[in-house]
Amino acid sequence: MVKETKFYDLLDVAPNASEPELKKAYRKKALRLHPDKGGDPELFKEVTHAYEILSDPQKRSLYDARGEAGLSEQGGFGAGMDPQDLFSQLFGGGGGFFGGGGPGRQSGPRRTKDLVHRVHVSLEDLYKGKTTKLALTRNVICVKCKGKGGKEGAVRTCGTCNGRGVKGLGEIINAKDRCTNCKGKKVVPEKKILEVHVNKGMKGGQTVTFNGESDQTPGAEPGDVVIVIEEKPHDRFQRQDNDLITSVEIDLLTALGGGQFAIKHLDDRVLVVTLVPGEIIKDGDLKVIHGQGMPSLRHHEPGDLYVKLAVKFPEYIDPALIHNLEAVLPPRKPMETIHGDVEEVVLAEPEHRRRPDLNDDSMDEDHDEPRVQCGNQ
Incomplete structure (x- = not known):
């Protein structure tokens, strides 16, 4: 039997609590009551003082037998160390809990939660x-x-x-x-x-x-x-710091022979982009428009706008007009010399249900043969 349970009640533990149980209970209460977290400064001191007594076997034994009065009679047991110092020993670091500062820092006024x-x-x-x-x-x-x-x-x-x-x-x-x-x-x-x-x-x-x-x-x-x-995510622009990225699809004629396309900006301005004839745009090319990105927060100096270009090929070309392409495009790559039997074939659209998975990495990259793994012996 213990003479009084005040200190145990402050920590919400039973009088027969073990040292690990005392420490766990104190950590939980002290974190909630710490003044820097909006807790009650006086109750924080009392809880810390209770833990200081109960965590010391000699002081705990005296308290169990004679209560707080017995501690006072022994001299020096009633005062204890600074609550902030004990808190810092248990949680690591010096001084304050959230705000930093040196040892012995006075806690600020109690605050409600943000x-x-x-x-x-x-x-x-x-x-x-x-x-x-x-x-x-x-x-x-x-x-x-x-x-x-x-x-x-x-x-x-x-x-x-x-x-x-x-x-x-x-x-x-x-x-x-x-x-x-x-x-x-x-x-x-x-x-x-x-x-x-x-x-x-x-x-x-x-x-x-x-x-x-x-x-x-x-x-x-x-x-x-x-x-x-x-x-919020955007349907036309991606943001990277102060730069913007957008994708634009252009037709093959514009990609090869020049032309114009438009980009509607975030402030409803329309940027008209001119592709100079003779500059060949390849599918996937990345270009930049300087000074059309996001404004910087401090000075409002804009970043850049990056434009990723996708080239859309036509669905059909009249065979009678192919000679026009041959007149302006580089000549076809000649077919290598063939030895042996020759069989001419045609390309067709594959059936969807039989379409292979071209991303299947079970195919060997060097030999295009299925990889074979050894079975369990």
Whole structure:
């Protein structure tokens, strides 16, 4: 039997908990209660002090036998080390938990959690910039009771946990004394409209932060509302940093003899591209139009637009006009000399059900023969 269980209750463990169980319980609670994460600084100190006592076999034995009073009588057992130092020893690194800093850094004021929202934005809006409105619901301090939860003097500290919130919020408000506006919760929901400015050149993953616009709660600073930009896929353009890539199909005559084609840009401008006669465009060629990519976020200097060209061949050519092609195209490659029997054949369209898989890598690359593997002996 132990004289009292206060320290065990703080860690939510049984009095016979093992050292690994104590450490696991403390890590879980300390991460949740750490001031840098919006936890209660005083409760964080108490939990850390409880773990410091129970993790020391000598101190734990004395506490089990005589309680906190017994620790105080021994001298020095009541104070303990700095909670931040003990936390750093267990979790690694020096100083603060999230914000960095040196040993002994004073924790900042308690903050509520940040609210994170994702906004899906088209590539057009990232190119031109846009202001969009975002509706959200957050908790704000009740104006009727000014965040007290009830009328003056109606809120009492919980006698069971002495206000530490071990079994609830640490406070008691009689039902008849609760604020009629917030029902004793101290906060009420509020709808708010935020104007999100999407600047030219922003990228997916970048954020827009509204400081102090997160949930409110008494005794804490409100956190931030963080808007995460998500870039929607585009049907005509791909983006690589500040460059754009698009694919354009041109006919064979334009590829060989020059001509023009158009590209509709993200701001509805139409870029007319001229292919100079005599410049031969091959299927799959990649060209670039300088200065027509995405604007950079800081200086709005544009990247480049890369154009991948696909050449579409005609479905049919009148045999009577072939001589015109022969007059302008390089001569045909002569067929190599053939020795032995000759048999003339024709090409036909393969039946779909018998069409081979040309990507099947079971064919040997050197001999075009099926690969043979040894069976199990």
